Amino acid sequence: MRSPDLLRHAWTVASKDLLVEFRSRTAILSVAVFVVLVLVVFNFGRDATAVSNVDLAPSILWVTFTFAAILALNRAFQLELENQALEGLLLAPIDRSSIYLGKLIANLVFVSTIEVIGVPLVALFFNVPVIQYLGPLVLTIALATVGFVAIGTLFSAMTVRTRFAELLLPVLLLPFMILPLSWAVLATGRLLAGRPLSEIAGWLNMLAVYDFVFHSCGPSFPGDGERMRMLQVGRWITAVGLVLLAGVYVRALAYTPVEASQGLAQKIFYLHVPAAIWAETAMVLVGLASVFYLFTKDQRLDRFAAASAEVGTIFCAIVLTSGPIWGKPIWGTWWTWDARLTSTLFLFLLYAGYLLLRSAVTDPGARARFSAVLGICGMCEVPFIHLSVYMFPTLHPMPIVLQPGRPKLPGSMLATWLFSLGVFTLLYVGFVVQRYALSYLREQRESHA
Amino acid sequence: MPENGGYMIAAYVVVGAILIGYSLSLYLRARRSLRA
Numbered sequence: 001m002r003s004p005d006l007l008r009h010a011w012t013v014a015s016k017d018l019l020v021e022f023r024s025r026t027a028i029l030s031v032a033v034f035v036v037l038v039l040v041v042f043n044f045g046r047d048a049t050a051v052s053n054v055d056l057a058p059s060i061l062w063v064t065f066t067f068a069a070i071l072a073l074n075r076a077f078q079l080e081l082e083n084q085a086l087e088g089l090l091l092a093p094i095d096r097s098s099i100y101l102g103k104l105i106a107n108l109v110f111v112s113t114i115e116v117i118g119v120p121l122v123a124l125f126f127n128v129p130v131i132q133y134l135g136p137l138v139l140t141i142a143l144a145t146v147g148f149v150a151i152g153t154l155f156s157a158m159t160v161r162t163r164f165a166e167l168l169l170p171v172l173l174l175p176f177m178i179l180p181l182s183w184a185v186l187a188t189g190r191l192l193a194g195r196p197l198s199e200i201a202g203w204l205n206m207l208a209v210y211d212f213v214f215h216s217c218g219p220s221f222p223g224d225g226e227r228m229r230m231l232q233v234g235r236w237i238t239a240v241g242l243v244l245l246a247g248v249y250v251r252a253l254a255y256t257p258v259e260a261s262q263g264l265a266q267k268i269f270y271l272h273v274p275a276a277i278w279a280e281t282a283m284v285l286v287g288l289a290s291v292f293y294l295f296t297k298d299q300r301l302d303r304f305a306a307a308s309a310e311v312g313t314i315f316c317a318i319v320l321t322s323g324p325i326w327g328k329p330i331w332g333t334w335w336t337w338d339a340r341l342t343s344t345l346f347l348f349l350l351y352a353g354y355l356l357l358r359s360a361v362t363d364p365g366a367r368a369r370f371s372a373v374l375g376i377c378g379m380c381e382v383p384f385i386h387l388s389v390y391m392f393p394t395l396h397p398m399p400i401v402l403q404p405g406r407p408k409l410p411g412s413m414l415a416t417w418l419f420s421l422g423v424f425t426l427l428y429v430g431f432v433v434q435r436y437a438l439s440y441l442r443e444q445r446e447s448h449a
Numbered sequence: 450m451p452e453n454g455g456y457m458i459a460a461y462v463v464v465g466a467i468l469i470g471y472s473l474s475l476y477l478r479a480r481r482s483l484r485a
Contacts, residue, residue: 314468325463427468431475
């Protein structure tokens, strides 16, 4: 389809949604009231003597935007369910990319309106100065909003016809919103504290990369006839991830200070910990997809669970190889049977068992059901792995980033670690999209056979 | 400061090899599926 047609059709879909909203104004008024109520609840749910307004305001601002945006995104496709309008939309002689793009534009307008209401209210209620930082603040909000609305519109399209769509959307979306939200909170916090713009440039760059990647994968995702495009998008995201991984190597090795007590071996941290986070998160996502699969029997959830499990196995393998290489110079041994190491090994064996089970059962329905049960069991193990350092005596260090309170890392080390976490997130998304498309291709081949 | 740069290099090489190896594996499996 030619670009002018794509944009024209997208604008038709967007203007239809905006016109519906303009005529009723129900959703925008409801969400505006919701924003006010959330801010009031935050105001009474804090101890003003413990944390200053300027420190707290960025978190309040972004948590409020997140909740309000999820409400807005939920209604994007729900709107079409009335009177079977979704079928009419899908039957229209337009490319599905233009439907996605139209919904994206409408959602951006909707969420931006909420933000226009929210920012002055936060300034008013929490007495924070925003006028003098308005330009950079608007840029930060715009970059973060464009990213999470893109991925939110995509997930909204995927979940609209599932049962529990209102619950499934935040469950799928929130893990992907954590990164842009953390970057946005850090940038907003520094802005409101009057720090120079150069300090937030890194976060803004990361937000721009996030936007670029998720806007590229969005239009290509839905639709059974678009396996090849999905595969290509997955390859493209992976390629960007691998190039950025080289950037992580350069930044970690050349531009991040050496830790004095552990020496150069400490730099393994920048690869080991992001891989561990995604090894655990991948299993949580397998479990959540499995829970919803058992209720809905939606094959897309089973495909996603299979893809996430395979990618989780790869990240777990990284943890189990980089960990001992780090442990040898620091602990004096490659391996010790302590709680964290042993439970991570169990996680790897669980992944391996899950993949073996999938390959052993030939009936697709039984395979999906059995592996869903195993996936849910695997998800239940993840909190024990993460908390094992608190529950048992162990050689493994306590968490220094994902722990209550501020991260115990100097700023430059934290920046490198967050950069690496972003790159591992990209790689996870790229791998899962490719593996998901591969499942499609295999099912096509099996059905032809 | 301890001299342990060799371990760091080994870990970075291993992690890169795993990620690139898995990317290649996905590429080759997809190519095989498309040819079948």
